[in-house]
Amino acid sequence: MAEKAKVAFYWCASCGGCEEAVVDLAEDILQVVDKAEIVFWPVAMDFKREDVESLKDEEILVTFINGAVRTSEQEEMVRLLRKKSKILIAFGSCAYTGGVPGLANSYSREEILSFYYKDGDTVFNPDNKRPTPHFIEGNFAFEIPEFYERVYAVDQVVDVDYYIPGCAPTRKVVKNSIDALFSSQIPPKGSVLGASSRSLCSECPLNETKPEKIYLKSFKRIDKSQPESDKCLLIQGYPCLGPVTRGGCEALCVKANYPCTGCFGPVDGVKDYGAKAISFLSSIIDSIDEKEIEKIIDEGLSNPLAIVYRYSLPKSLIFDTKIKKNGG
Amino acid sequence: MEHKITIDPITRLEGHGKIEIFLDEKGNVEKAFLVVPELRGFEIFVKGKPAEDMPIITPRICGVCPTAHHMASTKALDDLYKTQPPSPAKKLREMLYNMFMLEDHALHVYVLGGPDFIVGPKAKKSERNVLGVIQKVGLEVGKKVISMRREIRELMTLLAGKVIHPAWGVPGGVTRGIKKDEKENFVKVAEKGVEFALFTLKVFKDIVLSNKEYVDLILSDAYTHRTYYMGLVDENKKLNFYDGKIRVVDPDGKEYALFDVRNYRDHIAEHVENWTYIKFPFLKKVGWKGFVDGKDSGVYSVAPLARLNACDGISTPKAQEAYEEFYKNLGGKPVHHTLANHWARVVEMIYAAERFLELAKDPEITSDNIRKIPTETPTVGIGVVEAPRGTLIHHYETNEKGYITKANLIVATQNNSARISMSIDKAARNLIKEGKYDEGILNMIEMAFRAYDPCHACGTHSLPGNIPVLINIRNKDGKIIETIKNFE
Numbered sequence: 079m080a081e082k083a084k085v086a087f088y089w090c091a092s093c094g095g096c097e098e099a100v101v102d103l104a105e106d107i108l109q110v111v112d113k114a115e116i117v118f119w120p121v122a123m124d125f126k127r128e129d130v131e132s133l134k135d136e137e138i139l140v141t142f143i144n145g146a147v148r149t150s151e152q153e154e155m156v157r158l159l160r161k162k163s164k165i166l167i168a169f170g171s172c173a174y175t176g177g178v179p180g181l182a183n184s185y186s187r188e189e190i191l192s193f194y195y196k197d198g199d200t201v202f203n204p205d206n207k208r209p210t211p212h213f214i215e216g217n218f219a220f221e222i223p224e225f226y227e228r229v230y231a232v233d234q235v236v237d238v239d240y241y242i243p244g245c246a247p248t249r250k251v252v253k254n255s256i257d258a259l260f261s262s263q264i265p266p267k268g269s270v271l272g273a274s275s276r277s278l279c280s281e282c283p284l285n286e287t288k289p290e291k292i293y294l295k296s297f298k299r300i301d302k303s304q305p306e307s308d309k310c311l312l313i314q315g316y317p318c319l320g321p322v323t324r325g326g327c328e329a330l331c332v333k334a335n336y337p338c339t340g341c342f343g344p345v346d347g348v349k350d351y352g353a354k355a356i357s358f359l360s361s362i363i364d365s366i367d368e369k370e371i372e373k374i375i376d377e378g379l380s381n382p383l384a385i386v387y388r389y390s391l392p393k394s395l396i397f398d399t400k401i402k403k404n405g406g
Numbered sequence: 407m408e409h410k411i412t413i414d415p416i417t418r419l420e421g422h423g424k425i426e427i428f429l430d431e432k433g434n435v436e437k438a439f440l441v442v443p444e445l446r447g448f449e450i451f452v453k454g455k456p457a458e459d460m461p462i463i464t465p466r467i468c469g470v471c472p473t474a475h476h477m478a479s480t481k482a483l484d485d486l487y488k489t490q491p492p493s494p495a496k497k498l499r500e501m502l503y504n505m506f507m508l509e510d511h512a513l514h515v516y517v518l519g520g521p522d523f524i525v526g527p528k529a530k531k532s533e534r535n536v537l538g539v540i541q542k543v544g545l546e547v548g549k550k551v552i553s554m555r556r557e558i559r560e561l562m563t564l565l566a567g568k569v570i571h572p573a574w575g576v577p578g579g580v581t582r583g584i585k586k587d588e589k590e591n592f593v594k595v596a597e598k599g600v601e602f603a604l605f606t607l608k609v610f611k612d613i614v615l616s617n618k619e620y621v622d623l624i625l626s627d628a629y630t631h632r633t634y635y636m637g638l639v640d641e642n643k644k645l646n647f648y649d650g651k652i653r654v655v656d657p658d659g660k661e662y663a664l665f666d667v668r669n670y671r672d673h674i675a676e677h678v679e680n681w682t683y684i685k686f687p688f689l690k691k692v693g694w695k696g697f698v699d700g701k702d703s704g705v706y707s708v709a710p711l712a713r714l715n716a717c718d719g720i721s722t723p724k725a726q727e728a729y730e731e732f733y734k735n736l737g738g739k740p741v742h743h744t745l746a747n748h749w750a751r752v753v754e755m756i757y758a759a760e761r762f763l764e765l766a767k768d769p770e771i772t773s774d775n776i777r778k779i780p781t782e783t784p785t786v787g788i789g790v791v792e793a794p795r796g797t798l799i800h801h802y803e804t805n806e807k808g809y810i811t812k813a814n815l816i817v818a819t820q821n822n823s824a825r826i827s828m829s830i831d832k833a834a835r836n837l838i839k840e841g842k843y844d845e846g847i848l849n850m851i852e853m854a855f856r857a858y859d860p861c862h863a864c865g866t867h868s869l870p871g872n873i874p875v876l877i878n879i880r881n882k883d884g885k886i887i888e889t890i891k892n893f894e
Binding site for chain 1: 426428439441445446447449450451452453454455456457458459462463465466467468469470472483487556559563564565566567568569570571572573574576577579581582670671674675676677678679680681682683685687688690694777779780781784801807808809812814816
């Protein structure tokens, strides 16, 4: 490459774990630095928004965005980076499917603000103050971003070219993704990079203990039971989401004897991960009696939506819409 | 003429913190504010979720310190289900926790805050980063830091599933133990960890403490606040990261309170402002008196310096030695100099490494008795740990089936938010006089800010480690009349 490709990283509503995942590349990152010129990485480097604004449209080859979109500031930055980038990648669960912050979509903005600044156990707010986007004190105006009514995945705000799954993506997945991007064969648009195209079970060390068909009379919760470490977690009764979750993480949680919570998202061809997961869990219930089914769900899965949408509520059918003006 | 100065740490656009300074008519500082422009709403959206999911969901608050949230959450579940883990499980948890404290503190020392001192407060910005540190201490040391971090994080992955984010803690124990043939590797890495922490102390002493200019800076009034301090202590009032009671000492160093975390609401309250999404915790019984220090103000501080001030010593020998040396050199307890946090952090690294080694060698550590399965009906659970950035409290309430009905969290950095604002305010007042200021303010404010290792700047947990700062000076119509910045 005569001229180094320009690369940018950005984070929205996120925890910093995706940034740590990049740092965990350690010496591998030098290889990236060798191939690319990083023009924007707020976490690690000194470039500002103006530097991005001054670039030509599509001058950046690849932008990696992690985190979901919840504030006006995040929306503006995502739109700006889309304009300046040839390829835009949603990095990690929050950017890809809304992630854990996306769980907030079950609650209104007002419920959140009321708890934080008024009703919370430890709040002491006799003057009834509340963070205000355009707040004026004396002659001076404070600006804080608008807190939107709901959380968006990045592709609900702008067009996304590729996705990198995981909460957070593992070192191996990040490295595979970068290799894929810089390889001679560019993957088709919309691909999920770096991970497996098969479900987690195919790489799970417990897979050989999993029978062809599974029928369960009850589900177990881990709060009051301990999984056996040498037997498929699902046949033990835990709602392990391995069968409907994309592989590529090397079954790290299962190796720690913990059921898969689904952070790598759906396999190819599935749009609504939670719907797929819930239909899978229903299909393994060994009963046709409605009362019995109700009882099985109530005892082991009494809030099934919480289990299947841990990382993807904003991409569920109910919420899968493009952003509107003012995040409404 | 009135001015508003906006200092954008690199994280403004990223939603993690900016500073606003207001000047009065004479051009002196009227007020300086730390503004955190982000909120995610965890306490609300966890409602209705199964309690056992909390150690999975809450680490997503912070991917830099997920282990801290995972552990505070798991401990809250113990309390919720009225169970205690068997001794080996407790030891495993405490061991993982100390591994995490060691690698996280090391990151700060070498990559983030450390460059201020190791490379030098007056060094060029372009050199005040991890690469500058490597230049100063040698490439071999750089490699040592990278490999130490990697080795510890790989063992954490083995034990707890993922390092970002763990899947391991359950009420009454953990899901995976250490196999007999894995133990040796933990001991080996722990031994290396102790050696590495002691080496870090030597680096700090050689470079920082032998330089009078640096020491004067640490001791200078600009970085001094006489506040209360909070930290966890064990039954002998010694430092502990994983468990114990919360102890608060007053600005004279005298014990002000010693309480079980279950009573945190009697002691901690949160003040709200209009201009930031972050809240400002304070000591409830002392009261909120504004952003001021002293005995009458409820402002308190957490994290390494606060923890050393709040305990009566350290239970491991090498760390105790380093602790005594720390106070001997800084004029006894308590120390009020914010920049001493860097030194305190190195002392804590030694403790974390020594405790990691003690636990790795413990005969019980390979036991398969790692879980006491709860039988009680869950009601209310409150858990606490010391995160690298301070006291971290998780409080949950559930229905009888164990589904969350209420959650309240006091997150580590948040405890420091008032004092961080005060440090910024003081630095601004010292440097802006009658409308005159120079670029030194950038440096000073940056250092005041970074000493706390604040999580809303947890973006700085990465390569170059300096916080690029841009100051826009605006007239009262908001038009920029001058811009100064600390980067090219």
